[in-house]
Amino acid sequence: MNIKDAGARAGLPAKTIRYYEEIGLVTPPRDTNGYRAFREADVHKLAFLGRARALGFTIEDCRTLLSLWEDDSRASADVKALAREHLAEIDAKIAALQDMRATLSDLVDRCAGDHRPDCPILQSIAGDQVPT
Amino acid sequence: MNIKDAGARAGLPAKTIRYYEEIGLVTPPRDTNGYRAFREADVHKLAFLGRARALGFTIEDCRTLLSLWEDDSRASADVKALAREHLAEIDAKIAALQDMRATLSDLVDRCAGDHRPDCPILQSIAGDQVPT
DNA sequence: GATGGGGTTCCAGTTACGGGAAGGTCAAGA
DNA sequence: TCTTGACCTTCCCGTAACTGGAACCCCATC
Secondary structure: OOHHHHHHHHOOOHHHHHHHHHOOOOOOOEOOOOOEOOOHHHHHHHHHHHHHHHOOOOHHHHHHHHHHHHOOOOOHHHHHHHHHHHHHHHHHHHHHHHHHHHHHHHHHHHOOOOOOOOOHHHHHHOOOOOOO | OOHHHHHHHHOOOHHHHHHHHHOOOOOOOEOOOOOEOOOHHHHHHHHHHHHHHHOOOOHHHHHHHHHHHOOOOOOHHHHHHHHHHHHHHHHHHHHHHHHHHHHHHHHHHHOOOOOOOOOHHHHHHOOOOOOO
């Protein structure tokens, strides 16, 4: 199977697949014409990567997850630990974004949003004390 | 004032300030020795940038915000519109992260996390149907 | 034989800096 | 006066995970 079809089946663009090969995540064999020849196992692996990435795992996490997946003697504890760490990072990001959101949303609500220049948003960013 | 002190007062590392100068966000004059000589207004501008960045605005947004800030005839509607767009992006990111979080958290809960290889997390990423 | 749609490699750009090298400047102490 | 040590300068590379594009090759079809 050529790269585009493999990508279609795995849900990944060809560019991404080439990149994954470059960094050693997949190693499809080559046809005599130099084209990558994807086997079922390669496509499966690519789909695995796509789903892991969709869950927000980094490429290095994906590399680890792949090796765990392929290791029949893995301990599920190792997978769980990795997932937990990632979950903690997600939580941290959500918290940071929610902080931003709260501040910004408050400022937006206080801004008249008309033709006049007075703007609590700018005042706040400028470090001025904005009266409540 | 030299770069380190300006950074201390604005809450930014020197590297960041040099970068901001490079991309034209600030233009402190130079002393005869070539050192950047920050005025109060420069420090204030840097602090403005720091706070805008802390709210998650991109550098380009910051550039726009700065020009609005310095424009006495601005309309607060323009500031509000920019803030609203940014708020929408934040909301989108939060939503995406919460989706990830929900899926991942569910999988983590279902994983025994022991010495055995069976792992709903890997099964799910591999695309297998995991029984509820 | 031309055309169109694959494929290939390689290089540059993205965001917002951080690290580090090589070298100039300055104030203070021996 | 000389020497530290702490500044400052520029310049270049590296980050994450791709994406876009150029230049070129391959294959099937009309």
